[in-house]
Every structure is written in structure tokens, then in C-alpha cells.
Amino acid sequence: MDLRAIFMGLAFALMWSSAFTSARMIVADAPPLTALALRFLVSGLIGVAIAAALGQTARLTRGQWRATIIFGICQNTLYLGLNFVAMQWVEASLAAIVASTMPLLVALGGWLIYREKLRPLGYAGLIAGVIGVAIIMGHRISDGVDLTGLLLCGIGALALAFATLVMRGTGGGGNLLMVVGLQMLVGAALLAVAAFALESWDVNWTPRLGLAFAYTTLVPGLLATWLWFTLVARIGAVRAAAFHFLNPFFGVLVASLLLGESLTLWDVAGVVVITIGILAVQLARVQRASAG
Numbered sequence: 606m607d608l609r610a611i612f613m614g615l616a617f618a619l620m621w622s623s624a625f626t627s628a629r630m631i632v633a634d635a636p637p638l639t640a641l642a643l644r645f646l647v648s649g650l651i652g653v654a655i656a657a658a659l660g661q662t663a664r665l666t667r668g669q670w671r672a673t674i675i676f677g678i679c680q681n682t683l684y685l686g687l688n689f690v691a692m693q694w695v696e697a698s699l700a701a702i703v704a705s706t707m708p709l710l711v712a713l714g715g716w717l718i719y720r721e722k723l724r725p726l727g728y729a730g731l732i733a734g735v736i737g738v739a740i741i742m743g744h745r746i747s748d749g750v751d752l753t754g755l756l757l758c759g760i761g762a763l764a765l766a767f768a769t770l771v772m773r774g775t776g777g778g779g780n781l782l783m784v785v786g787l788q789m790l791v792g793a794a795l796l797a798v799a800a801f802a803l804e805s806w807d808v809n810w811t812p813r814l815g816l817a818f819a820y821t822t823l824v825p826g827l828l829a830t831w832l833w834f835t836l837v838a839r840i841g842a843v844r845a846a847a848f849h850f851l852n853p854f855f856g857v858l859v860a861s862l863l864l865g866e867s868l869t870l871w872d873v874a875g876v877v878v879i880t881i882g883i884l885a886v887q888l889a890r891v892q893r894a895s896a897g
Contacts, residue, residue, distance in 0.1 A: 618851040624748040629700075635818075637690045645790065648826040662780060662819045677789075679765070681789060682795040684767075686757055693754070701852065705879065708846060727886050727890070734878075734883060782831070846890070
């Protein structure tokens, strides 16, 4: 892994983790599902337009349409939709920590469902992840965290892990940016229906809302997605996924700096243990891929 790949991985992890803080800012002034539907509409249209300008088409393969629909539902509608709703009641740092367990959930699901054998380092990572989550959740629950919001974050992480497991081994092929844009439009359509049924148009127009919406749409939404695919093409999906171990740290750091969210020693300890667990699982996958 060269320096350019390391820089790309660090940038992706920071962008991905910062999305929880910008989402928290958005839901403070706008209905969550409506805001997210608009974000996906804008991101999707921009993505499709850029893809078309690059010569990509919407004539996708069966596997690409399958990926478009599954990720449009599980990632954009369920994972992000539930997180946006949850962040009306839970802090961005907690949402980021829960979402960061996705690599652990994928590894656990692969072991339980597909009987994938893990190296000892991988098993140790899973155990560490569970311990880290238990440390944080035990402390937060005793402090009166909103259980509904916490549950929504957990379901969202499970939905994304499910999509990742279902689509495992599916080749991207061509038209990747077109697939990404269409995924966002699928999410926009489904979220718009939910927003129309469940929310009213009640927006507090502030400069912070405008900046947070623009940032979320362009940086985590489009730039981070493009950076991820570029990184995967450069070093492979398994090695690229190792950068996910930084997500708990970056998510908590950004929320603390921009939102002033307080952290206790229990939170710090839990984040450190989860980070170590994710790193161990990803390193085990890298070792397995190298050996294979």
C-alpha cells in the first residue's frame, strides 16, 4: 500500500465519519426523511449526469441492477434513513460508533451464515468489538440514552451489513458511477414516499442547515463514494476495507469538535476497544486474501 493509497483511505474514513455530524446539524432544522430524500435526489442527479458525461449508460447488467436496488433499499433508505431519524434523539458520536460496527457485523454474518473460517486474529477482533460496544452501551443506557434512537441506529447497521453480505463477490463491471447515482435515486424515491406519509414540511432555514446539506450532499455523498471506488480499484476491496477501523475514532472526534459533544472515559475506552477489534478483523481478512 503506497502513500497515495494511505492518503486516500484516510480521507475516505474522515469524510464517511463526518457525515454523522453534518446529519445531526440537518435534522436540528429540517425533517429527517424529507432532507435525506432531497439530498439523494440532488446527489443522484449529479452522479448520473457526470456518469453520462463520461460515456456511462443506464444499460446495466442484471447484477448491477440487483446491486442498485439492494443498496438503494438497504443502504440509502434503511441505513441512512433510520440514522437520520435517530439523530433527532441520539448524539452524532453514538450514531457513528454504532454504524462503525458494520465490518464486525459482516464478519460475524459471514462466519455464522456462510461458515467462513476466521483466523485467530479475526475471532479476537470480534470479541473485542463486542466488548467495546458493551462498554459504551452499558454506560450510555445507564445515563438515559434514548433507546428508540439507539434501536434505529442498530437496525440501520444490520441493514447495511445484510446488503454487504448479499452482494459479496459481485463484480462492479463498468458504469460504476451510473450505478451509484441510480442507487441514490432509488433511495430518494423510497424516502420521498415515507416523508410524504410521515412528515410535515417544517424547516427552519439557517446558514448552518444550508452548509450542512451542501456538505453532506457533495462530500460524503459523492466525493467519498468516488474516492472509495478509486481506492478499491487501486488496492482491492479487502485492503481498502481496513480503513474502516478509523471510523469510530474519526466519528467521535468530529462530533466532539464541531458539536461540542462530551465524551467520558467509558466512551473513549469503548471506542479504543472497538477500533482495535475492527482493525484485527480487517487485518485477518487481508492475511487471508494474501494467503489465498
